[in-house]
Amino acid sequence: WLLRSIVRDSIDLTQTFVEECGFVCALLAEFGKGPISGSEYNRIVGPESKKFQVLGLPVKIRRLRENYGVESSLEPHVLSINQARVCLVHRLGIVGKLDIDTNGELVMLWRVPEIIAQSPDGKTEFVVDKSGMYLDAGWSAVLRITDKRKVFKEHEHIRLSYAETTHTLISLMAFSTSLVQSVDAYANRIGLSQSNPRMTNDQPAE
Numbered sequence: 323w324l325l326r327s328i329v330r331d332s333i334d335l336t337q338t339f340v341e342e343c344g345f346v347c348a349l350l351a352e353f354g355k356g357p358i359s360g361s362e363y364n365r366i367v368g369p370e371s372k373k374f375q376v377l378g379l380p381v382k383i384r385r386l387r388e389n390y391g392v393e394s395s396l397e398p399h400v401l402s403i404n405q406a407r408v409c410l411v412h413r414l415g416i417v418g419k420l421d422i423d424t425n426g427e428l429v430m431l432w433r434v435p436e437i438i439a440q441s442p443d444g445k446t447e448f449v450v451d452k453s454g455m456y457l458d459a460g461w462s463a464v465l466r467i468t469d470k471r472k473v474f475k476e477h478e479h480i481r482l483s484y485a486e487t488t489h490t491l492i493s494l495m496a497f498s499t500s501l502v503q504s505v506d507a508y509a510n511r512i513g514l515s516q517s518n519p520r521m522t523n524d525q526p527a528e
Contacts, residue, residue: 326410354512396497399431415480432489
């Protein structure tokens with residue numbers, strides 16, 4: 323129950339954030355042409371926004387990429403976590419035919435930072451994955467961004483360790499951060515980095 327709640331709620335929050343990115347990009351696209359009218363703003367914030375909100379997360383992510391060039395290298399990671407969410411919520415975490423890929427697997431992907439301890443000669447290294455660990459004299463520590471994966475076969479029960487649950491949250495946060503950067507890059511591409519667009523008032527906003 324706890325795992326299901328954590329994965330469900332974290333994906334729901336990510337989905338809300340993606341919706342906000344879609345709304346911002348839709349406004350930026352119009353602002354890139356100049357000031358927009360109140361009626362045009364109402365269309366974007368009303369009907370257009372609602373159409374976007376009812377889409378599934380994979381479609382929302384694809385729309386951002388195709389319509390605005392807003393994307394993240396962590397899309398596969400988020401989509402894999404979302405697939406696990408679907409299984410946890412609708413099938414109590416027991417992997418079924420609807421969850422697996424062409425290889426008969428449900429694969430969860432994560433991208434996480436790791437502290438790597440390296441020996442003085444550089445030939446030996448290990449992950450510093452516990453608090454309070456000390457290194458011997460001459461050893462060094464480096465930060466490395468690592469992609470991790472976990473495979474579940476059909477009929478398996480999705481179970482995550484504490485570390486893997488943390489990986490899930492870190493990956494979703496990293497995705498959101500990279501999406502913000504991509505939205506900012508989109509604004510720069512359409513010439514809004516130094517502008518201050520204003521809405522005209524030919525019609526009052528409702």
